[in-house]
Structure formats: C-alpha cells, structure tokens
Amino acid sequence: MSHSSASPAPARAVKLAPSILSCDFSRLGEELQAIAGADWAHVDVMDGAFVPNISFGLPILAAARRASNLPMDVHLMIERPERYLRDFAEAGADSITVHVEATQHIHRAVQQIKELGKKAGVTLNPGTPLEAVRPLLADVDLVLVMSVNPGFGGQKFIPASTERVRTLRGWLDEVNPQAELQVDGGVTPANARLLAEAGATCLVAGSAVYGADGGAAGVQRLRDALA
Template sequence: MFPQSEVSTSPPTRRVKLAPSLLACDFTRLGEELTRIRDADWAHVDVMDGLFVPNISFGLPILSAARRASPLPMDVHLMIERPERYLRDFAEAGADSLTVHVEATPHIHRAVGMIRELGKRAGVTLNPGTPLEAVRPVLPDVDLVLVMSVNPGFGGQKFIPQSVERVRTLRRWLDELGSAAEVQVDGGVTAHNARLLADAGATVLVAGSSIFGPDGPEAGIARLREAVT
C-alpha cells in the first residue's frame, strides 16, 4: 500500500493507454478473452524462453492466433536471450511493437535498429535491479521504454514501489531529448497505483491479474480507466 500522501488526485498530463497482459487470460478461450478486452488500447504478449527468465510462456503460434482474433495492436515483450535471432519471426507473426531487454543482448542498438527496419515500434526494457543508465544510450532511438515494476518471469507479483521514481526519471530524460516515446510499466499495476504511475509520466500500463480478475476483464479495464482519467 502507498501512504495516503503519495496517492495523487490530480489528472495525469498525458493520456494513458491500457495494455492487458494475455499471460493472465484463459487460454482455453483466447479469442473470447481478446474480444472482452476490445476497449483496451493494446494487447500485451509476454514471451519467455526459460533461460533469460525462469519461466516458459508462449511464442509465435499464440501470437499468430491472437493477431487473427483481434484488431488490437500486439505489444510483444521478448524476455529471451539474444532476441535479435527472432525479431523478424515475431514481426511476421503479427507484432506491432517489439521490446527487448538490455541484459539479453550485447548489441542493443543493433536490435533496436532491426526492429525499426522491420517497420515496428521499437521498445527497450531492463530488470528492476539494473541501473537506469543502462538504457540511456539507446533512448534517442526507441519508441517505447518499459519499466519492469516486478522481476520478470511470473505474473501476480507485488509491485516494487521504487518503480515510480524510475518512471519519473525516464520521463525526464525523454523530455530532455524531445522524445515522444511511450513510458510503459509492467508488473503489479492496479487501480490503486495507476494514477501515481501516470502522474510520474507513464503512458502505457500493462496489467494482468488486475484486469483478468473474477469479475471479468471489462470491469478490470473500467477500474483502471477510471483511475487514470
């Protein structure tokens, strides 16, 4: 919980997009779940290889199926080693944006350049324990910076409060560059902390369990939308 004094009541200065994480949906009803989140802005697809993170999620076939089932932009987060090996495959499978980790490749500028050459939105991210300076050299070249507010690999984790200041710092750096890049946050995002993140400069919120909850994704999206409006 955040202290009451930290909870903002002023409206965010930028429109905030919502990106439900398909990792939390019911995969026996993928098409239906995608239809139920049609009021969101993007669909977030987490790809894990069991090497970069201690979990295996899904890959190209699921992305292809989601692409056929929904007109939502497919926002693909690659938690995989040497992601440049698969960028073209994910682009062809239906990704609209591809986000790679600075820790996963020694050639982050090359990976970002490859994504842009494929005509996709290029994103960069880093683990919560990695200093923000690691992404600073590539900020002029990206369309999106993802702040991981949990350690990547599993859904349903507790939000790391220090992530708010990381968002604020990244937004300041991007503003200094004159960049319109999105600042995205993924991990433990709820209606309670959504406004705080938006006021810090986040423009895309990824949420899994707080959207695909027991009362359905429509209600989860409505709660988050109200929180940042």
C-alpha cells in the same frame, strides 16, 4: 493530492495494455474480445533461460493477431532476441520490446526492429541501473519499466519503480518526448494514477484486468482509477 500543483495528473492520455499472459488460453479469442476497450494487447514471451519461466511463442501471437484488432505489443523476455525479431514481426507484432540485459548488441536489435517496420522498445529489470537505457532513449518508440522481476504474473509492485518512472520521464522529455513510457508488473487501480502522475503513458496489467469478473470490467476499473 491537489491536481492544480506544478505536476498535474497525466498530461497525456494513458494507454492500457492488458497482458494476455493472465488470460484463459482455452478461450483466447473471447478473452481478447473482452479487452477490446483497451488500447493494446501486451504479449509476454518467456524462454525459460532469460527468465525462470516459459510462457508462449509465435503460434499464440499469430492466433491473437487473428482474433483481435488491437495493436500487439510484444515483450521479449528471451536471450539473444535478435534471432527471432523477424519471426515475431511476421507473426503479427506491432511493437517489439527487448531487454538491455538479454543481448550484447542492443542498438543493433533496436535498428532491426525498426527495419522490420515495427515500433522498437527497450526495457530493463528492476535491479539494472537506468543508465543502461539512457544511450538508447533518442532512438526508441517505447521504454518499459519493469516494476517486478520478470518471469511470473501476479507479483507485487516494487515501490521504488515509481521514482524510476519519474527519472526516465525527465530524460525522455529532453530527447524524445513522443516516446511511450510503459510500466509492467503489479499494476492495479490502486497505483495506476500514481504511475501516470510520475509520467507513465502506458500501463500493462494482467491479474488486475483478468480478475474474477473478466477483462472488460478490469479494463474499466483501471480507466476509472485514471480518470
């Protein structure tokens, strides 16, 4: 692809946010040190109700906060997340992302996150129309495009997600160009640049980072793919 076309590759630097869901929890501190060259640490919280899996909660976030200087990017895949926003803020979250499907009062949840002094994000599952987040775009710091159905790491990227990123980037550029556009699910060095060209500004990767040779090499592979 020519990079001198009307839509050159990333107009802005793309942040990398390795998902600690894929790390070895018996070595959490070391696993966080291994991704020190990333931009954020992505913390996937699952409740076994909103998604069919249980991951971890406040104690792991608090431990990660103690072990790393990276901003903690917390993605709540939990029902009625407003019940726990203060707890996650106090445990060390720098940004908190909630699902439009998980609460009847998404605007209120966004407002609560901001009142706690944290960056507010919204996300939606692959099967949810993008229109569900459109009324929120002017008010948030981050929009997350799920490119797999949430609940488990290591899933394959859903190809239609790239067009969803492109559409959301266009909408954001109209009302809130500073907002981060994040992608989570099946991100690898093979599709990282494509997503950046579509308008993503932050890529979450779990298995692609914490592969056989560890986090630092995984972060570098993604950086190289974006260069």
